[in-house]
Amino acid sequence: MTAVLPETHTVRPPTREDAQAILELVSAYNTSVIGFADYTLEDAEDELSEPGFDLATDSWLVFDDDRLVGYGAVFGKGDHRDLDIDIVTAEVDVERWLLDRVLDRAAGFAREYGHAAVQVDTVNYQADVARRDRFAGYGFERGTTFHRMRIDHAGQVAAPDVPAGVTVRRGTPDETSQRAAHDVLNAAFDGQFGFTPRPFEEWKASQENHSAFDWSQLTLLELDGEVVAMRLCNDQFVEDEDCGYVGRLAVLEKARGKGLAKFLLRDQFAVDAAAGRTGTILHVDTNNPTPALGVYLSVGMQAVLVMEVWRRQVSA
CATH class of the missing domain: 3.40.630.30 (Gcn5-related N-acetyltransferase (GNAT))
Incomplete structure (x- = not known):
């Protein structure tokens, strides 16, 4: 009706x-x-x-x-x-x-x-x-549950050591770097709940439309000359929470188990603390096929808000 x-x-x-x-x-x-x-x-x-x-x-x-x-x-x-x-x-x-x-x-x-x-x-x-x-x-049916994770910074946070053999590229405004980040994101998130691969130009336009984003907050990690991990941050939570925000963190499957995700997290904590932020925030799908939640908990982050995604199929 x-x-x-x-x-x-x-x-x-x-x-x-x-x-x-x-x-x-x-x-x-x-x-x-x-x-x-x-x-x-x-x-x-x-x-x-x-x-x-x-x-x-x-x-x-x-x-x-x-x-x-x-x-x-x-x-x-x-x-x-x-x-x-x-x-x-x-x-x-x-x-x-x-x-x-x-x-x-x-x-x-x-x-x-x-x-x-x-x-x-x-x-x-x-x-x-x-x-x-x-x-x-x-x-609608419950599809998954997301936790908003947060860690608070009391003063400065020590920057972590760069993992052996890894090259860190910070602030990457050139198109080659942007495309490398896009490729890692699509490969790492393939098959995860609610993730839709977007053509590069569409993805780039969406990022640049976000008023809290600029390319200086993109960080890439290279192993043997290949980009294998990316971190995309923005200022989405600066105005209301005075926190940095990790919008996307992705590591290619072949590069997992080397501590790259933990490095990127701890590195961002140091960056946010140096900028005077009171904390760092990110969101995690608790049904993520990778052990993401465990990684975030292991570096001191805690869940502060729980959101559920409800899903329904609509026929043409």
């Missing part, structure tokens, strides 16, 4: 000028669930300007008179076989209506890209049990 909005509600696509209103909506919801906003104006602006994201067809704002009460969006990457959806509202009727719009658009993507079906993923704070139960009722 198709959901219907209350008569007082109106709908329109967002514009980039709506970032502040979306910030206020998302912050209010997050604060009600986890006690803090966990979202910034830059986050909203970046989302609305994501390359390939069509505001007119892929997103919706719902108003009660002049008050924003709902936001929904669907984001595709690469071949659009896996889609990310975002629905934020405190009103169950609005949530159901936005979900119908999002799922219909997902089916449209399936047809456009020639897929019989696509997967849609949405993230839910584990603390929001009511929303979790509603999405289960909508036909």
Whole structure:
């Protein structure tokens, strides 16, 4: 049965000028669930300007008179076989209506890209049990659980020794280095939950659209002249947490077991501490086929927030 909005509600696509209103909506919801906003104006602006994201067809704002009460969006990457959806509202009727719009658009993507079906993923704070139960009722199933890991820095942190035979390349703005990082990322994350390989130009544009990112925060590790590991950081958590953020850390399978991941983590701790950051943050899939969670715990990081990914298949 198709959901219907209350008569007082109106709908329109967002514009980039709506970032502040979306910030206020998302912050209010997050604060009600986890006690803090966990979202910034830059986050909203970046989302609305994501390359390939069509505001007119892929997103919706719902108003009660002049008050924003709902936001929904669907984001595709690469071949659009896996889609990310975002629905934020405190009103169950609005949530159901936005979900119908999002799922219909997902089916449209399936047809456009020639897929019989696509997967849609949405993230839910584990603390929001009511929303979790509603999405289960909508036909979603729990896909995996992510932990936000954090380590605090009290003063300076000693830089680790570089592993034997390894060359460290920091701040790599040239295209050759960017392509090497892209290749390592795709190879190392192949088959992991929710990871969609993206063509190089699409991946690069997405990175450069992120206001908290610049290429100076890309670090590569070489063994015998070959790039075998990469770390991609950004300032996403500087404004609200005063922490550095490890967005991606990848090591090729053939180079694992040599301490490269631990080196990259401890090296970033030293970099963040030297910059005066109070800590370093990253996210880890607890169902990761590599022992990533154990690595992060072994270097002193602790889980500070738990999020679940809920997944549903949508037919064309």
